[in-house]
Amino acid sequence: MSVVSPIREHLVTGGKTYHDVTEDICRHVESKPTKEWKIAFAISVLVLLYGGGWVLWTWWEGLGVWGLNKTVGWAWDITNFVWWVGIGHAGTLISAILLLFRQKWRTSINRAAEAMTIFAVLCAASFILMHMGRPWLAYWALPLPNTFGSLWVNFNSPLVWDVFAISTYFSVSCLFWFIGLIPDLATIRDRATGIRKTIYGALSLGWTGGAKTWARYEDVSLILAGLSTPLVLSVHTIVSFDFATSVIPGWHTTIFPPYFVAGAIFSGFAMVQNLMLVTRVVYKLEDYITLEHISLMNKIITLTGSIVGVAYITEFFIAAYSGVEYEKYAFINRATGPLWWSYFGMMFCNVMSPQVFWFKKLRENIVVSFVIAVVVNIGMWFERFVIIVTSLHRDYLPSSWTYFTPRMGDIGDYLFSFGFFFTCFFLFSKFLPVINMAEVKAVLKSSSEKKSNH
């Protein structure tokens, strides 16, 4: 009797050779930008400029341009900050955690996901700078001996932990991304001429791909993955501490760290899904980012969406079980108070919508995947809005109860982050290889269609 186990789908289709991989991926770096790229880039830059105007106005005029009031002192700014940081987490998850788990399907998507991480973290940081009101004093958050006295930053504060966590995360993500790029930059260098050869030559640091270098390189990548994994978990844990260490009902819950991390992975995968679905069509990379990849991403979206669903229900249960009336009220008010629509949006988008991926047909449908990924990102924005605004808008003193309405300052600043994110992403996708060529070549022999009969 023999048992036939189901064989995994091929990671690279179309019977590609090593040279085909180089050609397919270098093509868009070497050719002139397409019309679609120019239009998309122009729109991003316009949004960036429009939003940038609002950011400058926010700094000039002060935080009064936002819809904040005496009761709701944190609203869209921190919502956007947490949302962008969360989105960023998927890049590190794909490149580090899936590397440790030896998931070979990560090779086609890790480069773009890591780039997305870096841009998303920059967007998140921009909201911290906006929220400071006086961004030229941002260095006060660093542990510098203060010239106005010998006061240091308070290392017991989660806001100071945030400064360290986000800046470490940003630096290490850039490093990890750049180290991953070096061999591919060398490939482009060896194909280029003139000024491009000089630029890519400098960026590739004189890489030649000797066996000894590769062996050490692999070791470095593995250790960086091992360092990035606890790092990425620590970052969103610390972001959740901003709330969890406070004494506001609805915020000081111990479930926040794992719940925030799951939510971060969830929204980040949705954003990667959106970007990859567009990239694979625009750059004709359907053989590298296959339906199998999309399906696997959707499985993770369903899993993490269900984890946050469990977290939402647990929060409710713990509030009821705690017996603290303020805690109970905070949650009843979330679901049935004046901002009920945001709670409903969160539940619908995050918990219910990803359940369609239980069906294989829908999981492998490109349109459905794209739409659900957008819905998930809207839902995750609502989640942060629910946590922040619904916990604040009805405090202990009923006379100061209020509602939150955004003003153009909130919207303009949010648009700025979109403009910035997509401008960076389009520049990246034009000038750098969007798929890690070396890693795809390394899995080609074992998992491409052509060689599978070995």
Added chain:
Amino acid sequence: MTDKKYIVGIFNDEDVVMDAVQKIRSKGIKIHEVFCPYPVHGLDHALGYERPRMGVPAFLFGITGTCLAFLLTFWTLGIDWPMNIGGKNFFPFPTNIPIVFELTVLLAAFGMSFTFFFMEGLGPSVKPIIFDIRSTDDKFAMAIDLNKNTVSDSEIKAFLSEVGAKEVNVKEV
């Protein structure tokens, strides 16, 4: 300076090059290096290199980060400017764990990576010696330094072809 002369064998397949490395080394021919477009697992072992130990610099830089972060938080909050916050400890250790952790990771990651760049002689102004330009695309290039081998070059060339090299070129550096 005398010119160095290398014989470069070009291979198409990772399994062939792996096999060739073993056969050539068993003949007593010293291989300068094999250049690959992607990491070939086990090739470093076949070439007789030691197992890479990048964990050592990572650990040393990491532990430096731990100590520096601990000193920073302890000195500022505990010694230089202790703050009385509700009568609590001046230096509560648990609240400093995030800072200590982040700086450990930061120093470990950057320290290890820059050690790697230094060990491999990588840098923005480095002009690499490229034995075959296709080795970053789809070919595996095996370079054999003639000055370091006693076997005649015609013999090496013949043997390279025998073990599966598709092309055998001579490169003077």
